[in-house]
Amino acid sequence: MDGKKIGFVVNRRGGGGKGGKTWDKLEPLVAKRLAGTKWKVEYTQHSGHASDLAREFVNEGYNIVVAVGGDGTISQVVNGYMLADGNAKGCAIGIISSGTGGDFVRTTKTPKDPLQALELILNTESTLVDVGHVSASKPNSPSVINEQYFINICSVGISGSIIKRVESSSIAKYISGGLVYWLYTYLTGLVYRPPPVKYTLTEGPAGTEEGKEKQMGLYIMAVANGRYLGGNMHIAPNADISDSQFDVVCLHDLTLTDAFFKASPALKSGNLMNLPAHQAFTQRNAKVSISPVNAKDKIYVEADGEVAGVLPAQWKIIPQGCRMIIPQATKSM
Numbered sequence: 001m002d003g004k005k006i007g008f009v010v011n012r013r014g015g016g017g018k019g020g021k022t023w024d025k026l027e028p029l030v031a032k033r034l035a036g037t038k039w040k041v042e043y044t045q046h047s048g049h050a051s052d053l054a055r056e057f058v059n060e061g062y063n064i065v066v067a068v069g070g071d072g073t074i075s076q077v078v079n080g081y082m083l084a085d086g087n088a089k090g091c092a093i094g095i096i097s098s099g100t101g102g103d104f105v106r107t108t109k110t111p112k113d114p115l116q117a118l119e120l121i122l123n124t125e126s127t128l129v130d131v132g133h134v135s136a137s138k139p140n141s142p143s144v145i146n147e148q149y150f151i152n153i154c155s156v157g158i159s160g161s162i163i164k165r166v167e168s169s170s171i172a173k174y175i176s177g178g179l180v181y182w183l184y185t186y187l188t189g190l191v192y193r194p195p196p197v198k199y200t201l202t203e204g205p206a207g208t209e210e211g212k213e214k215q216m217g218l219y220i221m222a223v224a225n226g227r228y229l230g231g232n233m234h235i236a237p238n239a240d241i242s243d244s245q246f247d248v249v250c251l252h253d254l255t256l257t258d259a260f261f262k263a264s265p266a267l268k269s270g271n272l273m274n275l276p277a278h279q280a281f282t283q284r285n286a287k288v289s290i291s292p293v294n295a296k297d298k299i300y301v302e303a304d305g306e307v308a309g310v311l312p313a314q315w316k317i318i319p320q321g322c323r324m325i326i327p328q329a330t331k332s333m
């Protein structure tokens with residue numbers, strides 16, 4: 001750690017307060033372990049603050065920025081890092097997971113134990129991983145485009161509706177994050193009807209099969225860098241965070257019965273491709289675009305578990321855009 005500077009971005013609210021508890025236990029050990037090394041902790045004060053803090057750490061020449069929180073915090077740290085050009089500045093991201101869903105660390109196999117995660121950060125070389133980028137319309141001003149990075153999965157369809165309901169919910173402050181998510185997943189499942197959308201996978205020359213615009217009734221399309229979403233749904237079992245491509249996994253034109261009795265169990269077990277081809281497909285792509293057939297349909301896009309906008313939206317991958325300290329075995333998954 002000679003001469004290195006380490007910044008910790010701590011979301012004390014992550015995992016319904018688990019982030020704060022994790023950090024309080026870890027801080028004395030960090031102080032001991034990093035004696036003689038320059039390190040600093042900053043606490044998030046509001047939603048989105050983790051991005052600003054990560055950007056400041058990168059700009060101040062920190063070599064490692066550690067996200068202490070859940071998928072939302074990791075995602076915001078990645079956004080700040082990308083905006084500050086962290087890779088070019090020789091900075092890497094570390095993760096101490098203390099959130100609710102923990103989907104990204106499930107893919108990277110980052111230890112759940114905070115002490116083990118800290119030791120990993122202090123003793124492992126960083127590796128280059130891909131970063132996703134999405135541009136989507138702002139929900140209340142469709143002419144304004146929201147651009148952001150994501151590290152795990154960005155999805156649209158029922159998942160976007162669930163996240164939108166969770167974020168707007170007034171009961172969220174009274175019951176646990178996991179329970180709120182579970183509740184809205186079932187409620188949304190009952191009322192969701194796949195809206196018609198147009199989509200293109202990979203930009204091929206107009207008129208060719210590659211760049212051809214197609215149409216479907218959208219149940220869910222996951223533009224995946226990582227493998228899990230929604231707290232352990234194994235939606236993209238073959239996704240690789242360093243192959244320079246997304247795994248695009250799509251479920252479409254499902255009836256309510258098929259969604260509950262076929263798609264949900266298949267999602268949990270990672271066997272989506274056992275569904276018939278007219279209801280599911282998976283494809284490797286670096287670029288994706290989707291727009292609603294009916295302009296008035298508000299179809300929500302979520303990125304790393306937070307609302308990122310509404311359709312129309314476009315995705316592109318930034319190959320090896322970010323340095324991350326993750327277990328070595330996940331380099332070539």
Ligand SMILES: Nc1ncnc2c1ncn2[C@@H]1O[C@H](COP(=O)(O)OP(=O)(O)OP(=O)(O)O)[C@@H](O)[C@H]1O
Nearest residue numbers: 014015044045047048069070071072099100101102
């Ligand atoms: N001080 C704060 N006040 C209010 N919200 C905050 C604060 N700090 C962070 N947040 C927000 O808390 C949200 C949730 O954080 P995070 O994703 O780390 O935990 P989680 O949702 O419990 O875990 P997961 O995303 O893994 O399910 C993020 O949207 C973040 O912007």
